Amino acid sequence: MKSSRDSSASSRLTNPPQECKQCGTKTRLSNGLCVNCLLGEGLEPDTQASSDAFERVLNEADVPDKQWRMGNYEILEEIARGGMGVIYRAQQRHSRRIVAVKRVLSYHAKSHDSLARFRREAEAAANLDHPNILPIFEVGESDDGLPFFSMKYVSGGSLQQIGPTLRGDRRRSVQLMAKVARAVDYAHARGILHRDLKPGNILIDDHGEPLVSDFGLAKSLETNSDLTRTLTGLGTPGYIAPEQANSAAADLTARSDVYSLGAVLFYLLTGRPPFLGENALSVIQQAANTPAPKLRSLEPSLDRDLETICARCLEQDPKARYQSAGDLAADLERWLENRPIAARPVTVPVRIWRWSRRNPKLVVATLSGILLGASVFWLFRENFSPASPATPPEKSIAVLPFVDLSEARDQEYFCDGISEEILHALARVDGLHVLGRTSSFSFKGTNATVGEIGRKLNVEDVLEGSVRREGNRIRVTTQLMNTRTGFQVWTETYDRELPGIFALQDEITRSIVDALKIKLAVALPTHERRDP
Template sequence: MQTEVLGERYQLLDPIGRGGMATIYRGRDLRMDRPVAIKVLREVYSTDPKFVTRFQREAKAASALQHPNIVQVYDYGQSEGNYYIVMELVEGTDLRRYLRSRGVLDVERAVIIAHDVALGLGAAHRRGIVHRDVKPQNILVGRDGSIKLTDFGIASVYKDINAERLTTTGMTLGTVQYYAPEQAQGEIVSPAADVYALGIVMYEMLTGRTPFEGDTPVAVAMQHIQDPPVPPSHYNPAIPPALEEIILRCLEKIPEMRYRDGSALARALEALGETELAEPAADVAAAPTVVTSPYRPSPSGVGHGLVNEIPGAAAAAGYDQRPLAAGALAASPYVSPEAVPAPGPGPYGGFVQSGTTRPFQRDAIAGERGSRLAGIITALILIATVLLLGFSIYLASILGFLPFLHLSTQATPVPPEVPVPSLIGLTYQQALTRATNAGFVLQVHNGLTSGYVVRQSPQPPALAPRGSTILVDLQERPTKVIVPDGLVGNTLAGAERILRSQGIPFTVQSDGVDPTKPANYVDRTSPKSGEELPNGQSVILYVVNLSTGSPTTVPSPTATEKPSPTPTPSPSPTPTPSPSPTPSPTPSPTAHPQPSATPPPLLP
């Protein structure tokens, strides 16, 4: 291109990277007199009005993000038909090249990187921004040890505009390997999708591979949707159980089962103590120690513990001095092979172990071991004292010296299980009243105190102990719930899977016997498929040839809130009339009047 200065302010110097949608230049802000990275869009996108509109909206949102673990977007604009973004210039490399040079990372280093990325995501999620493209190429590792996330929203615009070409250019293997299941299905994504992608990155940092691999993007996407991941400790037995549990929670198929956003994941990683990080997930008795010190996140959010781990961070010798611009994903290499030591052979087939320590750490570790030994001895003495005191009190109670401490042999009563009420679509106050009347405690999962219930766990027709907690998510406006297709003509199990996957509450009622139809056949529903489900109501599945032992044959949640009348008429009739007339009339009159009387008025 001919332009050397954009907007009479940003001077273009040498190109430092090229991607599918833009060229990255090293530049200079003439007004602020500082180095910058300038991303100039290719002309094919600059002439697309739809792309330009979305690009400007996303760039504006990204420029509002200010966090130590996010590459700062300084400015964006248009000059002589060329759209550009001005960003912070990061000296270093991206995580993809870093992993290629280093191989598998040790636990401490991987946790530090993941924690800092999670902090950056949390800052974006608090502003309502979802990255949608978290992967090693978009995580920058600075020479100063900083970890920064880049390409907020910009890459997603590129993908959305090219959605019709996902099988050829938009969805590449390098991208789909980090897709959340809902993202692979083309659904609207939430912060939980970024948590899923970061879980994949953690998996890759600790095992050298992603959990789902295939020959085509579609094959990989189907694995994200259907297949459970192999636990990472299968490939690297040195991964501690507590860390593996965090990774596998990030990789849950259902978004609500993951950490709800980056901040929640960061807190989970911060909670990992020295004991959890040092304990391997499997027996690795002969293996070198993977972690030499506990993880302590930096107060500023920057991974200071990574400074001396990154080649050239302590000394610039041997490190490629060229900067890595934010968004330069597949450009020329920024790290020479000599700059980064190759992963050495280990008991896990090439895994990098940190069994050796840096010279300046040895004295500190020796003193730390002495402190640990003293702490262990003190703890053992305290445990022995507590055990002895407890035994003395127990013995005195048995002998009658302490009559007020006589042990009771009466078993603690187990609270009965009752049907979970449907709360979807109710206001917070209505949901609180209904949950309390049914014997449950209501807890808001996403921290709001007003609005409408859009999700709940557990869902009807599940049974739960009386007094247990129902978790709900609220939002400002009620969600319109449409009864899905595929219920009528399906088996009860198949219909149940469809409704549970969409979080729609349901109840099951017998609809008689029909020898021409199979067992547990869904003959009709109320409301019908395609109709809107009233707020606070459940879909009723009328099942022909219902098996008596079916675990899901639970009446409407509010119908059984009076447990005493229901069992009384059941044993009184004689065995002869009981099988045929009793099943059909009983659910019908009991299930309908109760919901209108017990819960508060439903939303219009």
């Protein structure tokens, strides 16, 4: 009984298609209505649809798969469906080769734009011969007059499906995208712009090779023709370049596809597209008004060069992106070979300039505030200006306590004494400003530099020295340092017998005064007279 019913249904479907009495769409239903009009009639509140009519339609549609053919292909099963077409797994009748067959959905049959887009996809892909572009085998027309084409059957899925498994293998992701970029560059060189690159349109074959598919939005780079612009005709939000939503197709360049390639790479490395939103319009607005997030802000462990490559692809200004898909492929290949990439991170001045272009009102307000602040500062500059450091008096000196370098370290008392004698002798010199003992000796035992001592004591020169005693002989080393330059003005070493130490003090003092080129106001006392 079923065989008889199938045979009857099949024979009815092989009859030439007729036009629907209401909308003119071609149909094979015997009641003269297409499926859409028949269902619409049944939904009308004042119409009672005949159950016999619906049963008859169901009988006509109940055709075994093995008897469903499209041109030279036997349809085996449906494997994918989109807004414009449906894809089947099919077998070529004579070669028995398994292929994929894509045909336009029947309710698009009267849409000039849909049919033009479908035919354009077939023509664009059929003219491209590249190992990483899905090949088209045959373009034909079904008995219904609807176009279809056959292509290579790929069972490995798409990047959309296998993307999660690639996140742990960055190198594999980059290898795939380098090949995809080369394929897209090949299409560009032949005048074809894809315009809808996304993970779902990049298939993976049995050998793990990527294949670019779905040239449904492809456009010739050499013509200005364009189809009606709708949201579905713009491409996939999240992966299309900002200018695709705002510019005519004639104004788009290869750099629009470069943006999409960067977005796909971003997805493979982070698990999400650059922009997310509640709806397509929200995503498109974000891409147009907001810089793409940094790759490492989502995945800090990622390589900085990969972040730079993605950022270059996702620039809002097309001129700032890679100039071709080939340039992108070359940088990805450099990364794979551990060579320096050509792209460089955007510098701070460039980021500021771009920010100012996006926020002109805020820039004006900021500049106004700066000018106002500068004006206030100028008017009250005397109140804001810090006091300038005091200039050391000319010919000013501080005598630091001498350091005991004797082996026994038992000459501290003698060191302090000779320092004090020199300080007192210099204090009697006219025109020489000598700092008092308390201030000078406050640095005893510290590691302060000459410059620090000069700034704190406000003196031009510092006298420092050391004492070393061996038996009845004593060696005194002195040096005069300029506190502003840190240069040595004068130095001398004295070796004397210990009984003549007072004369030694006078000799050192006179040498210092001569080095400073100051005339003694009074003769220094001769301490040798006090020697016993």
